[in-house]
Amino acid sequence: MFKKFKINHYINYIIIGIMTAVLAAITLTGGRLDSSFIYMLEKMAISIILAVSLSLVVGFLGELSLGHAGFMCVGAYLGGKTACLLEPLLGNGILTFIISILVGAAVAAVCGIIIGIPALRLRGDYLAIVTLAFGEIVKSLFQNTSEESFGGTLGLDTPRYDKKYLFIFAFILVLVTLAVVQNFIRSKHGRAVTAIRDNEIAARATGINVTKYKLLTFTLSATFAGVAGVLYSFSNYTVQSLTFGYNYSIDILVMVVLGGMGSINGSIIAATLITFLDIKLATVLTGDLAVLQNLIYALILIIIVVYNNAPALKGFREKYNLNIFMRKLLRHKHDPSKIKDDAAKWDVVPTKIEMNEVLSIDLTPPEARDLTGKGGKK
Amino acid sequence: MSEIILETKDLGITFGGLKAAQNVNIKIKKNQIYGLIGPNGAGKTTIFNLLTGVYKPTAGTFYLCGEELKGLPQDKINHKGIARTFQNIRLFNNMSVVRNVMVGLHDRPEYKCTVFETLFRLPRHFKVEKEMRAKAKELLKIFDLEDERNNLACNLPYGKQRKLEIARALATNPKLLLLDEPAAGMNPNETEDLVKTIQFIRDNFDMTILLIEHDMKFVQGLCDEITVLNFGTVLAEGDTKTALSDPEVIKAYIGG
Numbered sequence: 300m301f302k303k304f305k306i307n308h309y310i311n312y313i314i315i316g317i318m319t320a321v322l323a324a325i326t327l328t329g330g331r332l333d334s335s336f337i338y339m340l341e342k343m344a345i346s347i348i349l350a351v352s353l354s355l356v357v358g359f360l361g362e363l364s365l366g367h368a369g370f371m372c373v374g375a376y377l378g379g380k381t382a383c384l385l386e387p388l389l390g391n392g393i394l395t396f397i398i399s400i401l402v403g404a405a406v407a408a409v410c411g412i413i414i415g416i417p418a419l420r421l422r423g424d425y426l427a428i429v430t431l432a433f434g435e436i437v438k439s440l441f442q443n444t445s446e447e448s449f450g451g452t453l454g455l456d457t458p459r460y461d462k463k464y465l466f467i468f469a470f471i472l473v474l475v476t477l478a479v480v481q482n483f484i485r486s487k488h489g490r491a492v493t494a495i496r497d498n499e500i501a502a503r504a505t506g507i508n509v510t511k512y513k514l515l516t517f518t519l520s521a522t523f524a525g526v527a528g529v530l531y532s533f534s535n536y537t538v539q540s541l542t543f544g545y546n547y548s549i550d551i552l553v554m555v556v557l558g559g560m561g562s563i564n565g566s567i568i569a570a571t572l573i574t575f576l577d578i579k580l581a582t583v584l585t586g587d588l589a590v591l592q593n594l595i596y597a598l599i600l601i602i603i604v605v606y607n608n609a610p611a612l613k614g615f616r617e618k619y620n621l622n623i624f625m626r627k628l629l630r631h632k633h634d635p636s637k638i639k640d641d642a643a644k645w646d647v648v649p650t651k652i653e654m655n656e657v658l659s660i661d662l663t664p665p666e667a668r669d670l671t672g673k674g675g676k677k
Numbered sequence: 678m679s680e681i682i683l684e685t686k687d688l689g690i691t692f693g694g695l696k697a698a699q700n701v702n703i704k705i706k707k708n709q710i711y712g713l714i715g716p717n718g719a720g721k722t723t724i725f726n727l728l729t730g731v732y733k734p735t736a737g738t739f740y741l742c743g744e745e746l747k748g749l750p751q752d753k754i755n756h757k758g759i760a761r762t763f764q765n766i767r768l769f770n771n772m773s774v775v776r777n778v779m780v781g782l783h784d785r786p787e788y789k790c791t792v793f794e795t796l797f798r799l800p801r802h803f804k805v806e807k808e809m810r811a812k813a814k815e816l817l818k819i820f821d822l823e824d825e826r827n828n829l830a831c832n833l834p835y836g837k838q839r840k841l842e843i844a845r846a847l848a849t850n851p852k853l854l855l856l857d858e859p860a861a862g863m864n865p866n867e868t869e870d871l872v873k874t875i876q877f878i879r880d881n882f883d884m885t886i887l888l889i890e891h892d893m894k895f896v897q898g899l900c901d902e903i904t905v906l907n908f909g910t911v912l913a914e915g916d917t918k919t920a921l922s923d924p925e926v927i928k929a930y931i932g933g
Contacts, residue, residue, distance in 0.1 A: 479796055482795060482796050482797075482798060483792070483795065483796060486790075486795035486796075486802060486806070487779070487783055487788070487790060487795065487805065487806065487809065488792050488795055489795075490772070490776055490779060490780055490783070491780060491783055493769070493771075493772060493776075494769045494772065494780040496771075497768075497769035497770055497771050497772060498767045498768065498769055498770070500731075500763075500767055501763065501767035501768065501769065502769075502780070503751040503752060503755075504729055504731075504751060504755060504760070504761050504763075504767075505755065505760075505780055505781050505783070505845060505846070505849060506752045506755035506756055506760075506781075506783065506784040506849050507752060507780065507783060507784070508752045508784075509752070515792065
């Protein structure tokens with residue numbers, strides 16, 4: 300089974316793994332990383348987990364979910380609360396961390412199932428509305444809890460970890476997420492999910508249990524949103540329900556869409572860049588300029604979208620295509636039939652007649668042909 | 678006396694006041710190629726949708742090899758042994774040809790592999806994947822699609838897309854294959870090729886086939902028995918030649 304080790308299947312593990320290992324080595328050997336840099340790393344890890352898990356539903360299942368921040372919210376509150384409760388018993392260590400992550404993930408998964416069962420009977424816009432409502436309901440539920448239970452409007456304070464090490468665990472969790480999501484997608488079950496996205500009617504007729512796979516994908520996606528939520532609660536020391544509004548769900552969706560639907564590496568890159576942009580804009584633009592933060596953010600997004608889709612820039616895109624560059628780098632033969640982006644479908648017109656056949660028909664009238672029968676074109 | 682594969686008993690469905698199909702009785706014997714013909718809107722595809730569980734019949738029932746399948750969901754009916762193709766081709770367009778067939782193999786008991794096993798990449802995952810790929814290639818070879826196995830399904834020419842759809846349906850290991858207008862949009866050469874393919878499937882897969890078709894030459898050349906539908910009711914049935922020369926049938930087609 301190791302005969303054909305496909306490096307492009309593992310490239311994302313390798314890059315993230317090496318990066319984490321290097322940074323971890325620096326921290327563990329006593330080197331000091333800038334605390335704002337560490338904060339950014341944590342946020343990037345959270346964004347990557349969110350984007351990769353949402354791309355399961357949006358990119359591979361083909362359903363629009365606007366409630367991802369809702370699942371994250373559930374994970375953040377429940378995981379944070381677990382950590383608070385466990386701190387006096389187990390101390391502020393790795394065990395508390397792991398149990399909190401597991402609890403957050405499990406509760407988010409249960410929420411995923413509860414929402415999934417009725418919601419996945421709906422399609423497209425309707426599912427989007429239901430998930431959106433779920434996000435808002437969760438948000439206001441936690442906002443209205445009593446102060447002793449989940450902190451109410453003030454938010455829940457979570458135990459303070461030594462921030463130096465959190466990003467290492469966060470990136471380990473990124474690797475776990477990647478492993479689960481990619482192993483799921485690159486299996487027979489992932490194939491069934493993609494089949495449902497491509498043609499649900501045909502998938503049903505081919506014997507795929509559509510409901511089961513939709514629910515499974517949705518739950519898996521919610522689980523990792525929960526994990527990201529717990530990480531968030533550790534990273535911020537406090538969980539406030541207002542953070543997990545509709546806007547946050549849209550932010551995650553933007554990462555998935557910008558990265559390209561159905562591309563996990565794309566989601567990772569987009570999540571990293573957008574988080575970087577977001578935090579840099581917030582720190583660079585201070586004082587009066589802070590007003591411009593959202594404007595510049597939006598402008599950059601528009602530029603990216605236009606660059607990726609404008610027909611006028613097609614030649615430019617192909618010339619400076621990261622994908623082709625990577626292919627050359629990895630010495631892959633360029634096979635146009637394997638390209639999955641719009642370029643492959645761009646100029647394919649579905650016809651029922653093969654063009655060779657049309658072109659080979661002799662259209663010269665019989666009387667104009669010479670005796671050799673080669674046609675009278677000359 | 679050969680075994681009866683499919684039997685429908687007074688099968689019917691009404692949409693509101695519209696009787697799309699009523700009192701349809703069909704008996705298909707093993708290894709038969711059975712035709713379902715009729716003018717546009719006669720309810721042929723409706724019958725297919727009833728047999729595959731897209732619609733639930735409002736009257737009557739149907740049996741596959743003596744087992745009642747009425748009311749089962751689509752995937753269960755497929756597992757019991759009815760596979761279909763569609764009038765307007767429905768492939769998984771953004772997946773490669775070989776993967777299309779592998780989706781068809783997905784629910785066969787011999788390729789069972791739980792989600793847990795795939796997530797943790799246990800040995801069975803690799804074994805099943807390998808076997809599925811080999812089986813899919815084998816099927817594609819029969820349909821002369823092996824060289825195109827890594828192309829996207831949407832990039833195939835029309836005739837090959839039709840073939841791929843049949844290959845995918847066969848991958849589910851059905852007892853009865855439903856073909857909805859398999860020759861639609863094909864040129865005479867492709868149609869001739871299709872006749873051979875269908876006969877080949879019957880002989881080599883030990884298959885029973887029910888097909889809808891408008892091309893009468895195609896039907897005459899291929900079908901052992903036919904049922905003619907008009908306005909949701911059976912107009913004539915039986916041996917292909919006799920049924921087609923029935924004056925009622927000629928009237929329904931030509932008018933007058």
